[in-house]
Amino acid sequence: MKSSRPKRAIRSLTIGCNKNAQKTSQMQSLNKIIILTNFVIFSLFNLSILLELKVPKIRVGGDHMRKRYAKNLLALGVVASALLVGSQSAFASDGVGDSRGTAIPISPNSAAVQTISDSTDVDYFTWTNNTGNRISSASVHLYSPSNNNYDLQVIQILSQHNNFEATTTASDHGNGIEDSVSFSPIYPGDTVYFKVYGHDSSQYGSAPYTLSFFTY
Numbered sequence: 001m002k003s004s005r006p007k008r009a010i011r012s013l014t015i016g017c018n019k020n021a022q023k024t025s026q027m028q029s030l031n032k033i034i035i036l037t038n039f040v041i042f043s044l045f046n047l048s049i050l051l052e053l054k055v056p057k058i059r060v061g062g063d064h065m066r067k068r069y070a071k072n073l074l075a076l077g078v079v080a081s082a083l084l085v086g087s088q089s090a091f092a093s094d095g096v097g098d099s100r101g102t103a104i105p106i107s108p109n110s111a112a113v114q115t116i117s118d119s120t121d122v123d124y125f126t127w128t129n130n131t132g133n134r135i136s137s138a139s140v141h142l143y144s145p146s147n148n149n150y151d152l153q154v155i156q157i158l159s160q161h162n163n164f165e166a167t168t169t170a171s172d173h174g175n176g177i178e179d180s181v182s183f184s185p186i187y188p189g190d191t192v193y194f195k196v197y198g199h200d201s202s203q204y205g206s207a208p209y210t211l212s213f214f215t216y
Helices: 005-050 062-085
Strands: 110-114 122-128 138-143 150-158 164-169 178-183 191-198 209-215
Touching: 122 209, 138 150, 138 191, 150 178, 164 178, 191 209
Parallel strands: none
Antiparallel strands: 110 209, 122 191, 138 178, 138 209, 150 164, 150 191
C-alpha cells in the first residue's frame, strides 16, 4: 500500500503557493485602489473650489482661478484614466530617466506616474517641439505623494539662441502639494526637460508622484 503523505505534502505546497499568489494579487489591487482614492479626493477638492462651494469669495480673479482648478482636474483625470485602463505608458520603470540622455518622453496634455526610489534617484522627462509651430505657452505640474516632498525643475534648450539653457525651479509647497512652472514660448526645434527629485536626501519612497504637462 502506497503512502499518501507525499501527495498530501504536494497538495499543501500547492495550496500555499496559491494563497501567496492570491495575497500578492490582492495587495496589487489594494495599492491601485489607494492611488485612485487619492486622485478622487484631490479631484473633489478642486471641483468644490471650481464650483465656488468651498471658497465662495473666489470671485476676485474668478476666471483665472477657475481655469487653474479646471486644469488641475484635467491632469488628475488623465492619470486616473491611465490607471483604470492599465496603460503601461502611465508608469515608467525605476532606473529609466535618470539622466537627460535616458529622459522619458512625455507628450503635451498628458501625465506620467513615477517614483523616487532612493536618495540619489532623479527622473527626467522630455519633449521636443517638432510641430513646426510656435507654442505660445506651456505649464508643467508636479503632484508629490502625501508623505513626500519632491521638487520640480524645467530646463529649456532654446534652439533660436544657440541652444542656450534656461532653467526654472518651481516654488516648493511641501508634502503632497502641487508645484508648477509656467513658461513660454516654445519655438520649433526647442527641447524641454522636466526634472523631478527629492527635496532632500530623506525624500523618497514607493508612493508615486504625478507629472502633467500642458501646452496652450
